[in-house]
Amino acid sequence: MKGVNREILEKVANLLKEKKLKIATAESCTGGMLGNFLTNISGSSEYFDRGIISYSNRAKMELLGVSPETLEKYGAVSEQTAREMAEGVRKRSGVDIGISTTGIAGPTGGTKDKPVGLVYVGLSTEEKTIVRKFLFKGNRIENKESACAAALEMLLELLEGNKG
Numbered sequence: 001m002k003g004v005n006r007e008i009l010e011k012v013a014n015l016l017k018e019k020k021l022k023i024a025t026a027e028s029c030t031g032g033m034l035g036n037f038l039t040n041i042s043g044s045s046e047y048f049d050r051g052i053i054s055y056s057n058r059a060k061m062e063l064l065g066v067s068p069e070t071l072e073k074y075g076a077v078s079e080q081t082a083r084e085m086a087e088g089v090r091k092r093s094g095v096d097i098g099i100s101t102t103g104i105a106g107p108t109g110g111t112k113d114k115p116v117g118l119v120y121v122g123l124s125t126e127e128k129t130i131v132r133k134f135l136f137k138g139n140r141i142e143n144k145e146s147a148c149a150a151a152l153e154m155l156l157e158l159l160e161g162n163k164g
Contacts, residue, residue, distance in 0.1 A: 003142075004037050004149045012152055013038070015159040016047035021096040023155075025051040026064050026089035028076065029103040029119060034148045049095045054085065064088030077102050077114050079131045086122030087129055097158070098124040099151055103134075105143045119147040123154050130154065 016023060025035045035051030038044060052063050057076055060066040065088040066081055074080040082102050090098025103119030110116035117136040122129060132154060136146040 003145050004152060008149075008152050008156055009037060010041060012156050012159065013041040013044065013047065015156070017043060019159065021047060021159075022049045023047055023097045023099065024049045024089045024093040024095045026085040026098065026100040026122075027051065027053050028055055028060070028085070028101060029105045030101040030144050030147050030151075031055065033144050034099065034101060034151055037148055037152070049093050050089075052089055060085060063092075065092065075114070077104055077118060077120065079120055079133065082120035082122035082131045083124075083129050086124035086131070090124045090126075096125065097155070098122075099155060100124075101147050101151060103143070103147060105140045105147075107140060117143050119143070119150070121147065121151045121154055123151075123158060125158070130158075 027034055032053045038048050054060045054063055057071050061068060064085050066084040070080045070084055082100050085100035086098040100122035104110050104114060104116050106116035119134045120131055122131045134150050136143045
């Protein structure tokens with residue numbers, strides 16, 4: 001997976017507008033790229049509330065309410081952290097949907113247990129929080145773009161499954 005599909009992005013934007021839903025992002029490894037894509041569509045102020053780039057653990061704790069225990073036990077790149085980031089940005093910003101990315105874009109920083117290209121994407125609504133794990137094989141920019149594409153596809157699935 002590489003790059004963001006413009007058609008998916010436009011579908012997401014249109015569904016968010018139709019349903020009058022607001023979204024906020026909490027990004028670590030994508031460094032604001034997801035928010036950038038979401039705001040590349042005209043009229044994005046109707047659905048995009050804010051984006052937080054929480055690159056450091058301190059930012060994750062202070063801005064999103066990620067618990068120090070989660071970071072200590074599971075690390076910044078984990079299902080648990082992605083979950084707390086998505087829930088934190090949703091609750092703290094008062095939006096309908098919170099979406100998070102945390103991972104290792106590369107080319108350095110990977111380990112045997114957490115290799116370069118490992119990304120967790122979290123998606124939180126009032127009803128549920130979903131986290132998915134991905135392993136991308138590109139360079140740093142490609143991995144960031146792939147993470148954004150995966151996040152947008154998850155968001156589209158949620159919006160299409162949520163027809164009412």
